[in-house]
Amino acid sequence: MPELPEVEVLVRYLQQVLPGRRIRAVTVKRPKSVRPDSVAVFEQSLKGQSVVSVTRRAKYLIFELEQRSRKTQMLGHLGMTGRMYVQPKADSLPKHTAASFELDKGRFVFEDTRYFGRLSLCLELLAKLGPEPLSEAFNSSDFFRGLQRSRQAIKVRLLASDLVVGVGNIYASEALFRATIDPRIPSNKLTRAQAKRLHAAIQATLQEAIALGSTLPLDWSGKEGRDQLFYFGRESGAKSNEERLLVYGRKGEPCHRCGAQIQRVVQAARSTFFCVRCQKTR
DNA sequence: CACCATGTTCCTTG
C-alpha cells in the first residue's frame, strides 16, 4: 500500500484506534517478517505492553509501547504490499498474515502479501535517514547542494533516501512532472531554479496525497477493495471524478497539460513516466 | 508463458 502519504494516513488511523490498547498475545506467522529479532524474543517482549502512540518517520511506523512506565519502541515497515489494521476478534486472519496481536479489545493485524515488510524492535535504521520532506529540515538550498554531488539521473536520485525520504516510485514521477523536469537528466545538471521547483513540487505532491487519503472513506482491511482508491483510483463521490495521478501508469495516454503521449522508460530497473514535451531540461 | 508491480538491501561491476 505504501509511499509516505499512505503511511502517514495509516498512522493517523492507527493513532485513533491503538493508544491505550493492551497487547495480550503476539503471534508471528512469518518469521522472516520480524527482523533481526528472534520470533520468541519478539513475541515475549511485546506481550503485556500497552500502546502509547503511533508515529511516522519516512515510510516507517514507530509504535511507542509501555508497561508499568517502562517504554519500548517497535518499528514497522509495509514494504510493497503491507497493511495494518484492527479487526474484530471474531474475524478470521487473512491469508498472508505476517503477524497478529491480540488486544484487550480487537486484534491488530499486519498483513503482507509479498512479505517485503518488517517489524523490528531495533530502531537503528532510522539513524541514517535524510530529512522529512514536509519538515523544515528539508530546504531547497541543502537539496540543491545535495543534487550537485551526483551524476545519477534525478529520478533515481529522488528514490535514494539521503536527500529526502518518503518519495517512492509513483510520487517521484509525479513530482518531476509538476516541476517540468526531465527525469533522465543528471542530478548535478539541475539549475538552482529547477531544484527549487522540484523541492516545492515534492512537498505539494505529498501534501495533496495525504489530504486526499485523509478524506477518502478508506477500508483498512481491504474487504471492499477501497483502499486501492488511495493509489490509483478516483475520488469516490467527488463531482470531478478526475484522475489523480498525472503521469504514473499512463504510458501512451495524453498528457493532461499538452496532450502529448506519456512515455515510459526504465531507470534503475524501475518504471518512470513523463511527458517529453512538458518536461524539458531548464 | 511473459511481463509487470507502491520498497529496501546487498552484491557486482567499472
Place this chain on the structure above:
DNA sequence: CCAAGGAACATGGT
C-alpha cells in the same frame, strides 16, 4: 575506495 546498476526478496495480477 566510490558510484552506479542490477538482482534478490515472494506473491499475485493481467
